[in-house]
Amino acid sequence: MSDLYLNAAVGGALTGLVYGLMALGLSVIFGVVRVVNFAHGEMMTGAMYGAILLAQAFKLDPLVAMAPIAIGMFLLGYGLQRGLVNSFVQRPEHTQFMLMVAVAIILTNSQLIAFGPNARNVQVDYALDSYQFGALIIDKVRIFAAIAALAVSGALFAFFRFTLTGRAIRACADNYLGAQVVGLNVKHLYGLTFGIGAACLGAAGCLLLLLLDVTPLQGPSYTLLAFIIVIVGGMGSLTGALLSGLLVGVSEALAGVAFDPSAKSMFTFALLILVLLFRPQGLLGRRP
Amino acid sequence: MNMLFDGLPRRALVALGLFLAVLLVAPWLVNAYILSLLVVVLYFAYAGQAWNVMMGFAGQLSLGHSLYVGLGAYAAAMMFTKFGVNPWVGLLVAVATTTAMGAIIGFLAFRFGIGGVYFAILTIAFSEFVRVGFDHWPWLGGSGGLFLPVANLSSNDLLNLRGAPIMFYYVMLAMCVAALGFCRWLLGSRLGYYWQAIRENEDAAAALGIPVFRYKMIAVMLSSAMTAFAGVFYAFYYNNLFPEQIFSMGRSIEIILGPIIGGLGTLIGPIVGAFVLTPLADGLSELLQWAGIDVPGVKQVFYGICLLLVVVFLPNGIWPMLARRLGLEREH
Numbered sequence: 001m002s003d004l005y006l007n008a009a010v011g012g013a014l015t016g017l018v019y020g021l022m023a024l025g026l027s028v029i030f031g032v033v034r035v036v037n038f039a040h041g042e043m044m045t046g047a048m049y050g051a052i053l054l055a056q057a058f059k060l061d062p063l064v065a066m067a068p069i070a071i072g073m074f075l076l077g078y079g080l081q082r083g084l085v086n087s088f089v090q091r092p093e094h095t096q097f098m099l100m101v102a103v104a105i106i107l108t109n110s111q112l113i114a115f116g117p118n119a120r121n122v123q124v125d126y127a128l129d130s131y132q133f134g135a136l137i138i139d140k141v142r143i144f145a146a147i148a149a150l151a152v153s154g155a156l157f158a159f160f161r162f163t164l165t166g167r168a169i170r171a172c173a174d175n176y177l178g179a180q181v182v183g184l185n186v187k188h189l190y191g192l193t194f195g196i197g198a199a200c201l202g203a204a205g206c207l208l209l210l211l212l213d214v215t216p217l218q219g220p221s222y223t224l225l226a227f228i229i230v231i232v233g234g235m236g237s238l239t240g241a242l243l244s245g246l247l248v249g250v251s252e253a254l255a256g257v258a259f260d261p262s263a264k265s266m267f268t269f270a271l272l273i274l275v276l277l278f279r280p281q282g283l284l285g286r287r288p
Numbered sequence: 289m290n291m292l293f294d295g296l297p298r299r300a301l302v303a304l305g306l307f308l309a310v311l312l313v314a315p316w317l318v319n320a321y322i323l324s325l326l327v328v329v330l331y332f333a334y335a336g337q338a339w340n341v342m343m344g345f346a347g348q349l350s351l352g353h354s355l356y357v358g359l360g361a362y363a364a365a366m367m368f369t370k371f372g373v374n375p376w377v378g379l380l381v382a383v384a385t386t387t388a389m390g391a392i393i394g395f396l397a398f399r400f401g402i403g404g405v406y407f408a409i410l411t412i413a414f415s416e417f418v419r420v421g422f423d424h425w426p427w428l429g430g431s432g433g434l435f436l437p438v439a440n441l442s443s444n445d446l447l448n449l450r451g452a453p454i455m456f457y458y459v460m461l462a463m464c465v466a467a468l469g470f471c472r473w474l475l476g477s478r479l480g481y482y483w484q485a486i487r488e489n490e491d492a493a494a495a496l497g498i499p500v501f502r503y504k505m506i507a508v509m510l511s512s513a514m515t516a517f518a519g520v521f522y523a524f525y526y527n528n529l530f531p532e533q534i535f536s537m538g539r540s541i542e543i544i545l546g547p548i549i550g551g552l553g554t555l556i557g558p559i560v561g562a563f564v565l566t567p568l569a570d571g572l573s574e575l576l577q578w579a580g581i582d583v584p585g586v587k588q589v590f591y592g593i594c595l596l597l598v599v600v601f602l603p604n605g606i607w608p609m610l611a612r613r614l615g616l617e618r619e620h
Contacts, residue, residue: 036405091603093349094343094349095599095603097351097405098548099596099599099600101541103592103596104592105541105589105591105592105595106589106596108585108588109585109586109588109589109592110585112584112588113584113586117584220538224413224537227409228413231409260424262420262424263420263424265416265420266417266420266421269414269416272409273396273410273413273414273417276397276400276402276406277396277400280401280402
């Protein structure tokens, strides 16, 4: 019995790292551009369909498809920010929100029209392989997905920490006016940020495709999941997002074993409510 | 009564009176299909008005209003099917339930300084939480749904809300008029001015000595209480309830599209929004059906594009622009 829980928890933690990567994208966009990307899950669903198309057309493994999908999502994100979102940066919060809701509705239903309502997935030939460590049996795909998620997250951390562009973006986030005063091209940097967030999302989508099916109407629930992970982890904290993604993954998996898989989101919401009550700044966030 | 009409130009009063007169005779002039459409329009006008109290007046963005519709619907339907209580008494239970839910959410959020986007997420989270809960509650049908005995359409039993669509039409029309009057009164009261102060600048309002927490709580509770009726109506009009549908985020968004497209924070906006949006979407469905295109999702894409266009080009909504053009604005 305890083996069952252990296996579920480890599997959940590995899935959670991919959730964390997805939430990182949201955290980056909100932390810098200060626009809530309410189309987050819908954009990721789009990336997942992109990966499916690549798998069908070129037999590309989703792990390989990560690169072209991330680049494509980067370009789309950059375009979306420059073309549409940027004029909303200084507008009231609810207007930005409605804008992204509109984008989300259009994306979800375009996907429904294009791909039909049925669930789709990609079969890789190592889908059923697993590693065994004593009582612990871990799916190969989960390990691969988790390692890839960590690698992409690591690259993101390094980008923000060590590159000049990364520092410039952080400067915009810290002080919008100051960044303009010292001559940073804020519009371009915002576009880059949105693009980077979307690229994370594209990578996360490809990795999730190894683990789960994709349906066109799943977008809103992933948007919500990403938000919950970011709030639980602490707004603006990248490590927080990763950690809380892990936590949500574990709680989902344990809830699935202990109760009913369809009730797993209740535990995630309960986690959110608890965090909002007792630690509103999030696990690793700083008090505003 | 005078206060309700203060400052309105004569032509606005005439327009309002004419509009109401048209709505009063409309059911006798149109066919069953248009009537059913009008019932839906009025339903969204009412629900939008209720939502507008919270967001339009007090500036608290709720994206989970389907929670109150669903709870209201389930509360009244439960009282009716399990205990034989008529829907008007059931409405009291529904109002008590949704108000309590609103109070819990408001308390949790405002007590800990959660506002703006975080508040909106919290409202969605609660709505989803309750949806999953109802999905796993077999006593009320679980995910299989809760059904009311289908109405006898030949006789209208107002007390038990069993009857023909025309009865539901007049009930909803009366509630819309009542909600409009109530909101007009709210907006002109001290409460309304406090809300608007909080909406425009919460810190400034607090600095002026307005007990911000208390007035935000009142906004959430009033809005959720008003929404309960929309739920009761839904339950008795459609006679079936599925958690998956009634609590869904899509339903919440449908409710708030009207006021936003019509004009956030205005009294007529939610009504205009409902009258524009519902027939447009439905007309499009009809058109697609006629053209032989039966693809799910087309209607929603259209919704999305409408919303996008309004948000980008008419950030204040249709009504403020329309009122200015037609000279129907209130004089100050």
